[in-house]
Amino acid sequence: MRSSRTTVGIHDLSFATTEFVLPHTALAGHHGTEIAKYHVGIGQRAMSVPALDEDIVTLAAAAAAPVVARHGAERIRTVLLATESSVDQAKSAAVYVHALLGLPAAARAVELKQACYGATAALQLAVALVHRDPAQRVLVIASDVSKYELDSPGEATQGAAAAAMLIGPDPALVRVEEPSGLHTADVMDFWRPNYRDAALVDGPTSVTAYLRAVEAAWTDYREHGGRKLDEFAALCYHQPFTRMAFKAHRHLLNVLGHDPDPDGIARAVGPTTAYNSVVGNSYTASLYLGLASLLDQADDLTGRPVGFLSYGSGSVAEFFAGTVAPGYRDHLRTAAHREAVARRQPLDYAGYRALHEQTFPVDGGDHPVPPQTTGPFRLAALRGHKRIYEARSEQRSVRTAGQ
Numbered sequence: 001m002r003s004s005r006t007t008v009g010i011h012d013l014s015f016a017t018t019e020f021v022l023p024h025t026a027l028a029g030h031h032g033t034e035i036a037k038y039h040v041g042i043g044q045r046a047m048s049v050p051a052l053d054e055d056i057v058t059l060a061a062a063a064a065a066p067v068v069a070r071h072g073a074e075r076i077r078t079v080l081l082a083t084e085s086s087v088d089q090a091k092s093a094a095v096y097v098h099a100l101l102g103l104p105a106a107a108r109a110v111e112l113k114q115a116c117y118g119a120t121a122a123l124q125l126a127v128a129l130v131h132r133d134p135a136q137r138v139l140v141i142a143s144d145v146s147k148y149e150l151d152s153p154g155e156a157t158q159g160a161a162a163a164a165m166l167i168g169p170d171p172a173l174v175r176v177e178e179p180s181g182l183h184t185a186d187v188m189d190f191w192r193p194n195y196r197d198a199a200l201v202d203g204p205t206s207v208t209a210y211l212r213a214v215e216a217a218w219t220d221y222r223e224h225g226g227r228k229l230d231e232f233a234a235l236c237y238h239q240p241f242t243r244m245a246f247k248a249h250r251h252l253l254n255v256l257g258h259d260p261d262p263d264g265i266a267r268a269v270g271p272t273t274a275y276n277s278v279v280g281n282s283y284t285a286s287l288y289l290g291l292a293s294l295l296d297q298a299d300d301l302t303g304r305p306v307g308f309l310s311y312g313s314g315s316v317a318e319f320f321a322g323t324v325a326p327g328y329r330d331h332l333r334t335a336a337h338r339e340a341v342a343r344r345q346p347l348d349y350a351g352y353r354a355l356h357e358q359t360f361p362v363d364g365g366d367h368p369v370p371p372q373t374t375g376p377f378r379l380a381a382l383r384g385h386k387r388i389y390e391a392r393s394e395q396r397s398v399r400t401a402g403q
């Protein structure tokens with residue numbers, strides 16, 4: 001089933017995260033929770049917290065700007081932005097990002113949604129577009145801010161980040177393979193009605209639904225001629241919290257009657273968790289922060305197959321494989337990724353809570369947003385029900401979007 005057509009896949013991968021970070025020690029102190037529950041039980045040490053003037057658009061533009069700077073904008077004819085924390089019901093966040101990055105007018109720009117799965121749909125659409133016309137490049141961006149109610153069980157799993165990928169022929173990082181294993185099931189495990197800021201979740205149901213989807217997507221993958229599990233050098237699972245990736249792999253090994261040896265699970269999954277354990281859940285970006293972590297941390301993976309399990313509540317899952325390209329290490333952004341995580345300013349609990357509780361006026365007036373972020377793009381104002389974005393003045397060319 002693996003195709004002998006042009007190889008297409010991930011040519012570049014860059015992620016960005018927020019201005020602020022809340023260490024789980026601060027959350028544990030507030031709740032009187034043993035820190036081991038966070039560090040060990042869910043595998044999280046810190047969560048990214050957006051500044052007032054950051055959102056999915058500013059994060060997406062920050063993630064994608066280095067990709068456009070390295071490869072140029074000329075061949076990008078499609079921008080696909082996946083998110084489940086959208087800022088508008090009609091206008092796609094991709095159009096704002098297209099403007100902020102100065103991409104060619106002769107392009108399509110669209111937003112996609114299916115919870116944390118959206119970016120994988122975007123990636124597969126992008127691969128198909130490039131197969132149709134290998135002269136084109138597709139910019140795929142996953143960008144999300146995960147927000148649960150204060151003091152809820154989900155609170156400790158919040159986070160925020162964007163991952164940008166350039167999809168093209170003869171990719172420098174990962175060749176995306178056929179087939180895919182697919183699974184859709186109507187489950188109310190996690191959702192966010194349009195009138196709500198924070199997601200609703202049935203935690204235990206969501207964990208069970210995720211594990212069932214892993215099993216079903218894997219079964220479909222194998223039935224369509226996919227690789228055997230022991231062929232994979234590593235497995236990237238969607239990481240709502242990093243311990244979930246370990247649980248998912250253990251579940252798959254159990255279902256297949258393989259030995260769920262903890263050391264083997266740690267080898268297969270551990271290198272994918274470094275960024276997510278300190279960023280938190282970035283929803284649809286999380287799988288691709290997992291890939292960034294793997295490529296940045298692991299020993300040489302040249303020519304090795306990697307498995308990807310994408311899960312989006314509601315629910316849709318996809319299992320697919322990619323092969324790591326020769327010379328990939330020359331194209332990584334390891335230093336920039338580590339800097340994106342290290343540069344965040346720590347918040348105390350009160351600072352985090354104030355940001356969490358902040359809401360913007362909805363009266364259509366002129367409301368400048370106080371400058372907080374030191375990132376390359378910011379939400380400058382809400383004016384006449386429009387979101388006004390700008391590149392910060394340190395950027396070489398100042399652009400705006402939404403005016």
Ligand code: CAA
Binds near residue numbers: 038040116153210
């Ligand atoms: N030391 C070590 N471990 C500890 C501990 C301690 N002191 N105290 C608790 N733990 C362990 C528990 O044993 C448990 O581990 P197991 O699951 O392996 O048994 C783990 O820490 C979590 O403990 P609880 O189940 O008691 O935690 P909780 O009630 O606070 O809820 C949660 C956990 C359901 C994941 C909750 O954080 C939540 O609702 N999160 C949001 C939903 C979510 O992320 N779901 C994942 C699947 S859905 C998805 O993937 C889509 C998406 O992105 C949202």
